[in-house]
Amino acid sequence: MTGHAVGPGTADHVRPESKLRSYARLGKLDVYDYYPSIAIALSAVLLPVSRFEPATAWMLALFLLGEVCVVMAMVALDDVTGFRDGSDAVNYGPDNPLRNKLRKPLVAGTLTPGEALGFAWSAAAVGALLWGAAVAVAPHRPVWTVVLVAVLFVFSLQYSYGLKISYHGFQELFLVALGAALVVAPYGLATGELSGFVLLQGVLFGLGPLMFGVYSNTNDVEGDRRVGRLTVACLVSPKGNAVFIGALSVTEFLLGVAVSVTGVAPWWFAALMLPVTVLRARQYLIGFRQGDIMRARRLGFTVHRVSLLLLIAANLLLGRGAAA
Template sequence: MTSDVNLARGAGPETRQESKFRSYLRLGKLDVFDYYIGILVVSAAVLLPVAAVAPGTVPMLLLFLAGEVCTIVAMVALDDVTGYRDGSDIENYGPNNPLRKKLRKPLVAGTLTEAEAMRFAWITACAGALLWAGAIAVAPYRPMWTVVLIAATYVISLQYSYGMKLSYHGFQEAFLVALGVALVFGPYGLATGEFSGFLLVQAVLFGMGPLMFGVYSNTNDVEGDRAVGRPTVAALTSPRGNAIFIGALSAGEFVLVAAASLTGVAPAWFVLLMLPATILRARQYYLGFGRGDIMRARKLGFTVHRTYVALLVLANLLIGTGILA
């Protein structure tokens, strides 16, 4: 009887051979590291020139990164639990959607139980809190705005799809950007104790990356999200309205970069340095809405984001080494 229930919910006998360790890695989505590489942007901004680096900066960055991994792992695990309970993951990853890899959702695949997923989520959440507290304790600076930002990021992250379920009340897209901003600006504040307009521009560009492969995922998952009342923009609007929204976001990245260069918030050469990522973003939109290949466009979004990160790191290195100002 149990076997019949598992098969009905999307699990198949071929998926039960995977090890628990592998299933926990999948639950935590550790292969998707695109939020974690924000620490490279911050490091490039604060570790040069070496003589000016405050004591405690490097340990703080390492602790912050470790806490960030644990917190996000907890967040996505809780998201999977909620998606399993409300049926949206079964709809989006079940037998009616063969393009999606069922093993990426261990609860749907039957490789983990709900109790195991919850235990994993709360253990990693506690570890994240302790590690971020440690990062604050060893940081060279602890401005109140930074401490509040990190604390709020921690609490809100765990409420993304669980508890208050913010993503079920129309905040999904805004949250994805805000999380990226906080993961760059939080450690920057702990390292320098200062606000920087240029770093804020970089943080927003960084946060746009996860948003831009998120909105393509939402476009693909629109039926499942509508079925459970998850109000993403894709679920709330028409296909044309969703295409306009994503087009506006894509153009908005370039406008932000160009405005920062024109106003002096960023160096004048910054807009030129970012052009490869801008071109890739246009290519992503063409694939998704010109060619109608949403999943290929989503996949390209990871490349676009990583290109932005590489260029942001390069910009900070050019400034930090004095090659360009």
């Protein structure tokens, strides 16, 4: 069925597409930037290969599949809430031609709220089973890691639904914490340990989605304010929001310097991450000097992926040194 259900913010003329395509859009399968968290965890435990256990490979595979399901459930529930409160209708409406309405199947009318909720809860159930299986086959199951996985599952579903964490002033913190937990949890299941350097990598990884999220929030401030979604962009002046995003960009760089100086990371780590700093400065200039917020948001995806590759490289360099 590809009809055009009429609801808040839907249009009478939306190009139809298959249900499968609409469900893929609902689950945001094309926005995969949390999923490579597993690559960071893998790179941190891969070398020396002679010590890499088959059980670790199974655990990482199951954790990744569960992560995909849980994140799909999270973003689908976010769409349900955004449709119900009307914020998506504003942010993807005719006054915002740069946003593709088909990316929001409920606004476009290609899925119904009931279909979206069914998809979300089904994905959550499968994700819970897969994460349970990952814990069961893991080489190590320290209590803190098992608790972290459980907390990660519960709170992921509360992002914009239930407790609505993102609506009550905690969106920015949540995005970083989610990324960090998705790195630390599988690493803990693989090693039974909590590494300061891996925790730092998790935070830097989480800053990636945050740093394209805050540009989205800058663009979506009108719709978010209308429904009481308390992002920083809604709570402060445009100048204050620009200062906040600039401070986040600087903090990302200073974290790398701090861990290099204190010995938590290798001395060369801050230098390795300099390309991210350069790209982050460019992102800020595009957004707040040239005034092209959506172009700056798109660049954020590139910055995040460059950061990911450099974090993996850092782990492999360390692992190679340990194996030598």
